[in-house]
Amino acid sequence: MSKTNVIIIALVAISVAGIVWWQSSADSASQAVEVNMPSLDATQTAGQKLFEANCASCHGVTAGGTDKGPPLVHIYYEPNHHPDAAFYSAVAIGTRQHHWKFGNMPAVKEINQDDVTKIIAFVRAVQRANGIK
Numbered sequence: 001m002s003k004t005n006v007i008i009i010a011l012v013a014i015s016v017a018g019i020v021w022w023q024s025s026a027d028s029a030s031q032a033v034e035v036n037m038p039s040l041d042a043t044q045t046a047g048q049k050l051f052e053a054n055c056a057s058c059h060g061v062t063a064g065g066t067d068k069g070p071p072l073v074h075i076y077y078e079p080n081h082h083p084d085a086a087f088y089s090a091v092a093i094g095t096r097q098h099h100w101k102f103g104n105m106p107a108v109k110e111i112n113q114d115d116v117t118k119i120i121a122f123v124r125a126v127q128r129a130n131g132i133k
Contacts, residue, residue: 033071035062038129040122047122050115054108063126070100072123078132084120091116 040048052061058069065071076082076099089095094107111119127133 032060032065032067033073035060035064035071035073035126036129037062038125040125043118044122044125047118047120050111051119051122054111054115055119058102058105063123069102069105073127073130073132075132077123077127079124084124087120087123088113088116091119 051059051063055063058066059072060066060069063072065074070076086095090105091108091111092113095105097104
């Protein structure tokens with residue numbers, strides 16, 4: 001076998017290994033996360049009920065994600081990266097896919113701004129209980 005063939009085979013093997021590693025890390029990043037649930041105040045409890053009715057089918061009952069949507073209990077959604085305004089906007093007009101491979105999030109027209117405020121209170125409480133400040 002020539003030196004050129006050995007180099008080509010080595011490069012192909014390295015490329016395949018890189019693709020497999022990248023795909024496995026992307027798949028593991030899209031899985032639901034384990035969530036510690038905090039004690040909730042009245043507003044957060046109201047938000048939890050609204051979240052369960054309107055968001056849990058994609059984001060999971062505890063905001064830990066599902067095979068249909070990402071976990072909101074994740075560093076990507078910390079207030080410094082996704083402020084509350086991002087949640088209001090996502091509900092009102094939807095959002096394009098940018099961190100995960102779940103596709104675009106459609107608007108959720110059935111939820112009014114007061115309800116979004118309560119949902120955010122719930123999500124932020126759960127995030128804080130799981131070390132996301």
